[in-house]
Amino acid sequence: MLDKPTGDDLLLAVLHFLRNEAMPLLDGAAAFKVRVAANALELVHREIKGAGDVEAAEAERLTALLNQNGTIDELNRVLCEAIRSGRMDLSTPGLPEHLWQTTLDKIAIEQPTYATYRSLMVQEKDEVQP
Template identity: 40%
Template sequence: MTQPRPTAVELLDAVRSFLEEDVMASVEGRVQFHARVAVNVLSTVIRELEQGDIAEAAERAGLVDLLGHDGPLDELVEELAGAIRDGSIDVADPALLAHLRATARADVEIANPRHAAD
């Protein structure tokens, strides 16, 4: 069941805005630093809620293509790591490199999109 408005993202964004616009403007030093950290954490959580399912689905699709079967995401990741370690997947394989780049980019887009700029 979906919760009525405000949504979780809207609530988190309201708290983030309050900290960023009201609290940070009226405090200094350690409290301001911790408010900035809280703003960054809330921003990351919001991006995770908005983009996480899409990023996970894309990662799973890439792993299915590389490994030839589906399964729980964490097990697919472990299997890929093992295949890279034992050499059954060549580290220079263009499909592997494309998958790793896309997965890393999606992770960075959620964690800190400023670092994902082209």
């Protein structure tokens, strides 16, 4: 086991420094560049925290959909070829749900503040609650 601080702890510390200490001191192009760097670090942090679960869920869906095993890259190549050749389309059971969930999972990591994504998550949450 690695000692503390972890890589994620260090990432969050740098992110905090950029957002709360460096950015307020800057303006113009420098402030913009620091904002871009902070946004990139936030994306890396979300990937570290959530990518494993997202990839495992995607692999599980692909395995069931295609009825075969493989890496995510291999399974996605098979899926793309099946769609390209017409063997699979939106009438294929499970395909629309897989594509939708994969899209939502990617947006959750890459752009969680995207307005449409946020409204969908609120709508989904409201549908689940009694």
